[in-house]
Amino acid sequence: MGDLVTLGQRIRHFRQEAGLTLDQVGEQVGTAASQLSLIENGRREPRVTLLGEIAKALGVTVPDLLDETPPSPRAALEIELDRLQRSALYARLGLPPVRPGRTLGDDVLEALVGLHRELVDRERRSIATPEEARRANTELRHRMREKNNYLPDLEELAENLVRSSGHVSGAITHREVGLMAKRLGFELVYANDLPRSARSITDLENGRIYLPPASIPGGHGLRSMALQAMAHRMLGHEVPETYADFLHQRLEINYFAAACLMPLTQSVAFLQQAKSDRNIAVEDFRDAFGVTHEAAALRFTNLATSHLDLQLHFLRVGDDGAVYKAYENDGLRLPVDVTGSTEGQPVCRKWSARVAFTRTNRTTEFYQYTDTPEGTFWESTQTGTGTGSEFSITVGVPFAQAKWFRGRETTQRQVSTCPDPACCTLPDNELTGRWGGKVWTSARLHAHILSPLPSGTFPGVDDQEVYRFLEQHASDD
Template identity: 45%
Template sequence: MTTTQRRGARLGDEAMVDALIIGRRIRAIRKQRGLTLESLAQAIERAPSQISALENGHREPKLSQLRRIAEVLAVPLDDLIGGDEPPDERASHEIELERIQRSVGFSSLGLPAVRVGPRLGDDALATIVGLYRKIEQLRDDRQATPEEARRVNAELRTTMRASDNYFEPIDDEAEGLLETLGYAGGPLPQRLTAALAEHLGVTLHYVDDLPQSTRSVLDERNGRIYLPQSVIGSGDSRAAVLQALSSKVLGHTVPADYAEFLRQRVESNYFAGAMLMPRTRSVERLQAAKANKDLAIDDFRDAYAVSYETAAHRFTNLATEFLDLPVHFVKVHESGTIWKAYENDSVCFPTDSLGAIEGQTCCRHWTSRIVFAETDHFSPFAQYTDTPTGTFWCAARVLASSQGRVSVSVGTDFTHARWFRGGNTTSRAVSTCPDENCCRIPPAHLREKWEDQCWPATRPHASLLAALPQGVFPGVDTTDVYEFLERHAPPEPSPTADERNRP
């Protein structure tokens, strides 16, 4: 079978045929031969409209028809169906624009299609194609692939480390609002959380059909914030409301890329912590505890009626700036996977090639892993761990989550451990990670017995492989959000008599 025969045999396969390229080749050669649409159509006994549809890629070419066209144009059939390159730059742009306007992405823009004809100048054609390429690039920048998410997360952690995880402008904003609301100390009352919403000109609405990809929805048009009904009576509803209000307080705008989206999320959580555990009173309490060598996340948590994780996060915001303590924080799933981490005390967290910590496996000998084996989960577990970068002290607690147990740990280097309750612990371990002989390779007696005798089936997380849905806010299904807002929007006010009578 010849090359032409092999190609011809595949013409029915849409994957192997590019009707747009073949059509542009026919047009280019026809014009080179000085033939009009009508003359070519007459020569192969077809209507001019059929040839036009063929040249524009709107009709799938048949092999018999292509052979007849090749004969009329006096070219080998391979000149029409061989290769995948357009005949010239103009044709390349025309083909790209045709493909763009047939795409789902273009349809979602709601723009009218541009007729790709001879009256469309080369410069205009190139500009239109270039603009759409830029739109696609912006979409790609907003789409958080796992690799992009890890890279951006690593960059954000560098920024947080440079500021010792303390964001003074957000704390200033929170202190000012608390003074305006009349906060008098202790746990933030729920009534003041509601008063903040009123102060910002929004009303709170609890619903049972919030889009699954969201934790809250702010309706700017009607001055409403929607939260899930599950927030009421479970967990800390104050935190959920404060996070929802943060975008108005902090002046967040639509994120330009995933990095800005992630930064805004960190700032929202920081704002909630700053409102729940105000800077001035928190620092006074922590400084007094340090003076007594009795710093404890449990006491900090109890003083403000927040979760242990919230207290641990807030402690890292204030510890270095106001207590002169380098610290680290890590949240680890019971599987050993690190979910969150922060450090400015030189502890050596495992990282991937992009510098990302999240998703890496925590050493089995670290406090964050050993705590799962402890039977007393009422009290925090403290331990010193000797590592390649020094000795570090950690206190950890096991908490429940929707995806299983997690541990939350806060620690510091050996020289600063004396300021913490539990700094006199006798529990000690040695970690030589990232040396794989530390905990990555099974013990010899187990390896000898089970190596080559088992085949575990992995349970991968889909999120490790899939990109977050495209959109302005990564991971959020915008259509779901708009449909939700449409369902819950208050009725439009009836027009007044004057409005009805206006021409």
């Protein structure tokens, strides 16, 4: 029957407008006043026949009673207070609920609802701590490993959208992305004054997706950001209530955008042919669809197991050796902390992801075999430069599967015994004897270690900047 609290409020509203008491209505419908009181307080659902009798007694129709609109501003506050006091958050406080009777002033009711809203907002902000973020990210990584990093529902959704643009083969163009947006009721607008905290902004009221005027060379960034914004609407995302929700949504929109830029049917055909030729190379996959090396490597992890029967691992590592992103289903032992999180952990200095930084020529992929306690892995690594620092992108497979990849003939080989600290963490005895106790270093502090994630409706986004931006552009029309 819908929301019982709103229904009860509407019955009370029409009863009071008619100047009737609970006893008088009860006499007309043949129900005790105490039972009607429970209905008005949203504690009991009336039978359909009784609802009809109540409507007749009050001089209104049943649809009038079933309307989900609160009958007055006061009723709207009472309904909101009731819902907030039924939440698990309020229950944890162990406080009794407040019944907003007629003697409770409107100002007091507004203050109570305001306090509850602030309580909810503070709870949402508190979840975006580094510890919570790392825990949620680890859980998400484990779930995706169970799925082999493959989401068939999103693949189908992306293929249908790409098909609607008329795209046939090759790289998705900006024009085709614009047609996809138009099909969903959006216009792409490139704005110079986009808030620094936002990658894109979707104006749902006016059907616009605001993007920065320039991005990654080649335009992959702009196409991807536009598709990510569309994905939020296509997937029916609501405002995230937990940081785990936020991360899950980010994963879905990134996956969807990649599946549009590198459509399933075309990508699988391309990769299957490369496997047949024993010439799989991330750089070829990248160039065929006009995306970044990282995007191609991540997309390869989506498709390799489900469509090529390959197990693999992926790493994005900073020039300081720390993991930024990681995925594996091939048995490689990723470095993790006590919580199981791998982000921020140093990888072995002998892995391809770090050895590649020592090369003089970094324009091509670097290939290496690495012997580890878990077995031998073949890896392909490409280095790149981001904002102020370098990074490496690695895709690797177990030794037996190297036969399908370009670069398998490499003679580069390293032996890693990590997590044994003697492998590459502890200095050797000679260096320790020479410098032990004779040095004091002023360490560079990574500020993000001490800082919680910025608060807001979406973690890290300045709501005030976003709303001012939308107000400014709305007034430009």
